[in-house]
Amino acid sequence: MGIQDLEFFDVNIPCLAACPVHTNAGLYVAAIADGDDEGAYLTARLPNPFASVCARVCAAPCEDACRRGTLDAPIAIRALKRFVTEQFGIEAGDASLVSQVASAPQFERDQSIGIIGGGPCGLSAAHDLRKLGYSVTIYEATDTLGGMMVMGIPEYRLPRDLIAKEIQSIIDMGVDVQTNVKLGTDVTFAEIKDRHDAVLVAIGATLGRGLNLEGHEADGVLRAIEFLINVNRGFSVDVGERVVVIGGGDVAMDAARTALRTDAYEAKASDPGSDRSTMTAALDAARTAARSGARHVTVVSLESKKEMPADEFELEEAIKENIDFIHRRGPARILAKDGKVVGLETIGVRSVFDDDGRFAPVFDKDDVSTIDVDTVILAIGQAVDVAAIGDDGPEITERKTIRVGDNDLATSVPMVWAGGDAAHGPRSLIDAIADGRKAASQIHEAFGGDAEQRPKGQMVKLQQFHRFDDLYDEIDRAVVPTIPTDRRIGLTEVEIGLTPDQARCEAQRCLRCFANILLEPEKCVLCALCVDVCPVKVISIVPGPEVEPERVGVSALLLDETACIRCALCIERCPTNALSMGVWSGVGVPDGVSMPIDLKMPIPVGGSA
Template sequence: MELLPPCTNACPVHTDVRGYLAAISKRDYTEAYNLIKANNPFPSVCAWICSHPCEGACRRAQVDVPVAIRSLKRFVVEAVGARTEESRATGYTGKKVAVIGSGPSGLTAAFDLARQGHQVAVYDRSREPGGHFMASLPTFRLPREVLRRDVGLILSAGVEFIPETEVGRDISIDELRNEYNAVIICTGLWGGRGLAMPGFDHPGILSALPFLKSANQGERPRVGKEVVVIGGGNVAIDVARAALRLGALRVKVISVEKREQMPASAWEIAEALDEGVILEPGYGPVEVLLSSGGIITGVKVQKVKAVFDREGKFNPTYEPNVYQIVPGDTVILSIGQTPETSFLEGSGLKTDALGYLPTDENSLATGASGVFACGEIVTGAGLAIAAVASGHRAAGIVGRYLRGEKALPVGGEFKLLGALPEEVAKKVPLKERQGMPSLSPRQRSLSFLPYEMGLSEDAALREAGRCMKCGLGARVEPEKCAACLTCQRVCPYGVPVVEEHARISVEGCLACGVCAAACPAGAITLEALDEITVNISNESYLVIFACREVCTSITRKKLKNISALYESRLVEIPTAGALRLEWILEAFEKGAAGVAVAACGPGQCRHPGGSASCKGVLERARTLMAQLGIPSERLYYCQQDEGEDLIPLLENYYHRLKIIDTN
């Protein structure tokens, strides 16, 4: 059974977060991009706007704060640059699928089905594909060239986009059923909820989604000096931030929930507050106030006693006679999205009481043969990445349907990795999170231009190094273990327990590799380290074994500056204490001119006491080198003090080797 780390489990598409952070640490950004894109056809979009549930589950939070996973994804997609073409299926099945809606769920389903070899057409009433990504997300959060890059790759896989074609008006569902072998409805939520309260039928009341769409298209909808936004979700916060950029002098968000209860992401609320948005949480609207001439002057609100009832359902109750007046000349409603289902008329498909399209839980089938549905028209509002996951599932189900196979039951075979033991968390050295650089709140509130500037390579490497490689720890081979207590003695975290043989907790082990390097019986394996080999082809190479923390300062650019002397092969290890004698000997056996070991200084390593235990390995290596006739000067050890650049030390070492080789 597969063991999933919490970050991957929290991601609706189960992105291999741990894998792509490891690839970043190795500076293999192409591999990192491929791992991100493996389960997500919107890698660039999600790098900008994903609500990153992975970070909420990150076990690093038990030590200090979560790893900045979304920021690292952004670094990767920008590091690899634009991709031009997605690979197409090599053969075609002769089956045709129509997808209604070009949002994240629809385009994901279309992408997957095209790669299965089916002919796929996506119908949408809009001019450009992208759904709410294109229409509703503010451009300061998602630059449209980023979206177009991902959509272009999806279409290049063989997906046909049919724009400005409204199903139910220009073509019926029955016509699609006659032309295609399967139809998938992925139309999302485009309607807005209203309020049956005095004044809310005023023609000047704005609705959130049309307001955002107009702003994103550059139409600059007019807002007054004082804007009142009613709602507590991410859309409401987007509306408030957009209103500021459109010239409002004062923007207030009225939410029935208290701040900690608001469904909007905490980080987006914080950014809105920084920009000058004012929150009025814990109040519900009662009436829109109008002047004698019918002009909006404000909103009367009432203090909320409780948002949820005893059963946990949303059912606000109010403090009697506790009101206040919120002045405003513009009111924008953002209290929830609803399906628009007029396109279903005449199709025989029925919606539930809330307007959603019911489907079979396992097959996503609707009430019409060959018609399936996925995304928010089925599930209700949710995360963008959840819509992507829904599209994946629909494509898998429809693919099986087209092959004449039954749908598989919901669920998968995996086990979730448990929490980090408290006694281990206390021993993990604290490492500062690398924040996303951005424009000042004042600067960013002046325009719809993007305000997040992206991580530098140095910051990305440092942040990726904060990942604890959860679940990739050491494994003991009981038949080899002599119960000698060595692992228990050297482990910086006190994880091994030795009885008849050693046991190493998968929740507690942080894959530092010290125990595997020290085990005299070779009974401990570590997946990430067992794969290390020294790939060199001639005697002009120098091999540098560097602690992961040191690697952030030994960039490719810096190594290139000294490559005139020798080609350099950088081998990253979790900590210098993980250094194994056989790696050093392998390097010399393959003809390396020299081997350098670059370690962190005291208190700098990501593992406590990281460099201390490698000195014994170096002594044994020098003894064996002497027996083999290899000068001990060819093995070099250096330690990085805080803020120190090791490149000058390595340059001096390279020059000394050159003198040895010349003589």
């Protein structure tokens, strides 16, 4: 089996393949099921310097991809990560294992790297570059590091002392930090470039987008990101009693405005509709407005509840907190009296997507209604402050982001890289962290360091195979616990951790996609017993020519690894021991952790293969 074939097994672990930093989530979930919480923590922390932050608010693309989701519901991977970070992460105090993974380097290199922007992208790059021995300086425009982790995400979702500790563990590796230094105002790009051998631009997308709607200049119209930054920085913002949040991407808003002039919005191939990151900001703005004293908070969206690109958990929490939703309406104009907002006029939306699933809303201009409001918050997307870069900086794209290569993060200026929201537009924490890590690796390579060696996994045939408990498919996904709504005052964290019993039970649901069914063809007698027993019909026996035309007169046994649920019924049934289970170590196995080969298999243990 060639390496190319082996790489298939990495991709065939859906949670691992979906994670931008390739966290081997299935491995740590299985370790939790087996009671090895320490190994689970190290596996989760190894590729991610913000494991504790991500355990609270990661967008969790691994859960969207999780194979268990094809059976009933995905594993609650993020909640399980929190279960181990609470025991061994930076928040665990003396029990923390962070120093095993992040410590000052053994030797120092000559080169110095300037990082502009102290958000998750810049900090993750600083973490990896310090580990490699480079001298690192972060230039941050505000007085606090953390970027949108502290300025955007509300405290009731992400405690500030947790972020501060996780950032401090990176600074303690020997990073020089210069706060209140804003590129474009306090320092020019040329000055920073002169001071360092390489530069990473990670200034995020920190500007709120406006909306050129009639009435948009009235008192009481706020941009979501600016509203959140002010509240998160401790300034009081008077929003009155009735607040409307207009949620949806800038494209969605353009569509609604265009509708006032035409009957339908003409979709362009690139139109994403209202994306998930914008919707997250809309929900955060609505819940923060309620905590800022508003009595009636309403989110107006083009989409129906089902169509909204929002995180389901956050949406349900907002509903529990009495946030109202008006679906399938677009903003038409903001009504003002004496320069102050008094209402929002909306028009109906007949449909949002066309038959091919493309964003192509159709409006009903005659269906007009008005809502009385004191404040309108526009959550319609964020923009990169490209003006700060100046004329001597990297090239800017038509989308007003910093241009980077198709396959790397290099900009148009030699020895200058860019990453995170500044290079790709608003995305998620884990994408920004992945960019920081990639930029660090590419900078290291530019100085002659080894390119990041893709860790090569190995397939190990198990002497025993695991069998799920007979009731494995009857365990429901754990409900992530939250505090009661009547205790959700101010900044109190809403989500709480799983108990050990809940965590072990949830972790048992994992299909362990790093396990693979191995076939020894010379032992197979094509009896088809495995075909009969497979509950998801992934094994079939077909005439040879269906696989290769020249294989006339023979049969072939096909096994679709991507659909296999690793139940091992086929192994148990096979009369000749032609089938066995192997474990693919994959990427992301920390040094000194002997997983996954030593993983105890869940009860009951099957027979020898």
